[in-house]
Amino acid sequence: MRTHFCGLVDEALIGQTVTLCGWADVARNLGGLCFIDLRDHEGIVQIVAEPTTDAALGAGEANAAVIATAADVGYEDCLRVTGVVRKRESVNAKIRTGQVEVVATKIEVLNKAEPLPFHAHENPGEDIRLKYRYLDMRRPEMQKMMRTRIKLVQALRRYLDERGFQDIETPILTKATPEGARDFLVPARMHPGEFYALPQSPQLFKQILMMAGFDRYYQIARCFRDEALRADRQLEFTQLDMEFAWVSERDVQDTVEEMIRVVFRDVMGVELAAQFPRMTYAEAMRRYGSDKPDLRIALEFTDIAQLVKSCEFKVFTDWANHEDGRVVALRVPGASTLSRKQIDDYAAYAGKFGAKGLAWMKVEDASKGREGINSPIAKFLDDATLAAIVQATGATTGDAIFFGAATYKSASDFMGALRLKVAKDLGLVAEGWAPLWVTDFPMFEWDDEENRYVALHHPFTAPAVDSIDDLRANAKTAVSRGYDMVLNGNEIGGGSIRIHNSQMQSAVFDLLGIGAEEAEGKFGFLLDALKFGAPPHGGIAFGIDRIAALMAGTESIRDVIAFPKTTTAQCLMTGAPSPVPDKQLAEVHIQIREKQEGK
Structure with a gap:
């Protein structure tokens, strides 16, 4: 035509x-x-x-x-x-x-086109955009963002194909193994009362491909998790899934780091760092309160527990003397001009992430000592403690200091969130791209609700010890062989060296509260495969949606997904999810039970 x-x-x-x-x-x-x-x-x-x-x-x-x-x-x-x-x-x-x-x-x-609900050069509300997605995607802004995603996928495939990686599809209908996010279940018509699950990732299949001798695998994989949605999360998403046999952590990291450099050069003309910095999980939490720190922000934490152990401010002394407590200070240059309302707003913001309150201090004139300090907690701190805090944080005239006191994890979480918020509001985020490897993650974290350990990455991640006895004896402090790639404060890829020994895998299941019978029922095929000469192997998965959003300069991954769901898990264009006729339900042996009040 x-x-x-x-x-x-x-x-x-x-x-x-x-x-x-x-x-x-x-x-x-x-x-x-x-x-x-x-x-x-x-x-x-x-x-x-x-x-x-x-x-x-x-x-x-x-x-x-x-x-x-x-x-x-x-x-x-x-x-x-x-x-x-x-x-x-x-x-x-x-x-x-x-x-x-x-x-x-x-x-x-x-x-001929009938009158449209919005103009291609307008930016209407998201509900209207998603209802008329075909019109929304005609807009030049959306065309540009979607083409960025297309170029990203093309560049990834080109890089991997040229280096001998093998593109292998894995099943969409698979076994339900709920460990982490909820599975989407699919009734099996030919097996009444039984269900498939949509994959949360191709994790076990790609490990088995390594055992099958395919050595270097990749797949642009569709994955599904029945969990709450937000700007950077969808029920169904796309990831670049990769697995390598006969590798160590550095083998995987070096390959995919070069891949990301090449892809950013090809798609955006951007040169990333020739060598991505590396940081342990412990260091990231200590300095930034996040396992995905944004290194474009220069603000760092100062631990002051030793300085306030004997002060008269009970919130500080309680947590400074607590076995698992943390008292942390965040110096913000030039922030002494913040109003009381702005500070109260920051306190409310930190409260969303677990803060019970937010102590603060303005250094209005560093040369005047106590007289130059404006803070509601200053009366609880003697001159020496005040001076020590100012010196430890490096605060000077015109700066503000925010304080967090709680358990180590809670204080890190809410102060880490505050760091990002303050930096964005005050224009303290530098331009450019700041990639980073975060390594040496904890093997487990304790879940108070379930009263057991849960895997920080997933239960197939190898521990950094070879001895099962060492792992059992030091489960609380055990470090895994996991690693994440972070870019501008976003985790864009996560992976690990996997367990390739059936005894170690069984021991990890046991520590996670998965008994032998349950492990056999859920993961028997994996445990069997590990017994027949499974090579050392590891891999990583990259979030295509998240990387595309970063490249396109949008904060919402919905802008780079052709047909996304809303935050209430609906497709406004098609009306999904929707009721299914009783006849169709009967074919798959399903009967809808009326929702009980209060449940």
């Missing part, structure tokens, strides 16, 4: 006849002279319908018909235009085709 794309018409085509297809982005009727901005996925070109005596361009009644058709064109009408490319008198430097225009010899209206 067309010879060229609208956005690719250029000066090399001047004098040539072209046929274009697209939507009427703008239509202007100036009375006998009409202009149409015709848009397709490559961009916009200006169409002109004008009177002419040039037979080559169509004269007389035929040209009058073209003008009449152009005059009736409406917004988003679907058009096919044939015409001759010529040099524009008034150049439009804002668009790629701004040096030329197409003088129409024929205009066909392929489909």
Whole structure:
């Protein structure tokens, strides 16, 4: 139907006849002279319908018909235009085709558009955008973001294919092994009362591929988790899944680090650091209160428990003397100008992440000692303690200091969130890209609700010890062989060296409260596979949606997913999820039970 794309018409085509297809982005009727901005996925070109005596361009009644058709064109009408490319008198430097225009010899209206709920150059509310997603994705901003995602996937595949990785599909219908997020269950019609699950990741299958001798695997995999949604999370998502046999941590990290550098260079023209820095989980939590610190922000924590163990401020002394307590200070340069309301707002924000309150101190004049300090807690601190805090944090005139006191984890969490919020509000986030490896994660964390250990990564991650006895004796402090790649405060990839010994895997299951019978029922196939010469192996998975969002400069992954769900897990365009007729339910042996009040 067309010879060229609208956005690719250029000066090399001047004098040539072209046929274009697209939507009427703008239509202007100036009375006998009409202009149409015709848009397709490559961009916009200006169409002109004008009177002419040039037979080559169509004269007389035929040209009058073209003008009449152009005059009736409406917004988003679907058009096919044939015409001759010529040099524009008034150049439009804002668009790629701004040096030329197409003088129409024929205009066909392929489909008239009814009045639209919003204009392609508007940015309506997200509910409207998702209901009319096909219109939303016509917008140039969305076209650009989606193309960024497409280029990202193409670059990843190109890199991996050129280096001998094997693209192998793994099952979508698999076994339910709830350990972490909830599974999506699918009733098995041919097996009444039994269910498949949609995969949360291809984890076990890719490990088994290593045992099967496929050595270097990858897959652009669709994954599913029945969990609460937010700006950077969806029920169904896409990840680049990778696994390597015969490797150590550094083998995996070096390969994928180079991959990310190449991909950012190819897609964005961005040169990332030649060597990504590495930081242990313990150091990241100590310095930044996060296992995915944003290194564009220079703010760091100062632990002051030793300075306040004997002060008169009970909140500080209680946690400073607690076995698992933390008292931490965050110096914010230039923040002494914050109003009391702004500080109260920060306290409320920290409260969302577990803070019971937020102590603060303004250093209004460092040379005056106590007299230069403005703080509601200063009266509980003697001169020496005040001076020690100012010195330890490096605070100077004009700075503010925020304090957190709680369990080590809680204080780290809410102060880490506060660090990000304050830095963003006060313009303390540097430009550019700050990649990082976070390593040496804890093997387990204690779950008070379930009264047992849970795996920090997943139960197939190898511990940093070879002895089962050592692991059992030091489960609380055991370190795993897990690693995450972080970029600008976002975890974009996570992986580990896996357990390749059936006895160690059984011991880890046992420490996680998964008994031998349960382990056999859920993971018997894996335990069997580990007995038959399983090689050392490890891997990583990268969040395609999250990386694409970072590249596109948007905070919501919904902007780089063609058909996302809302935060209430709905598809507004199709109406999913929706009821299913009783007859269809009966075929899969399902009966809906009425919801009981209060449940």
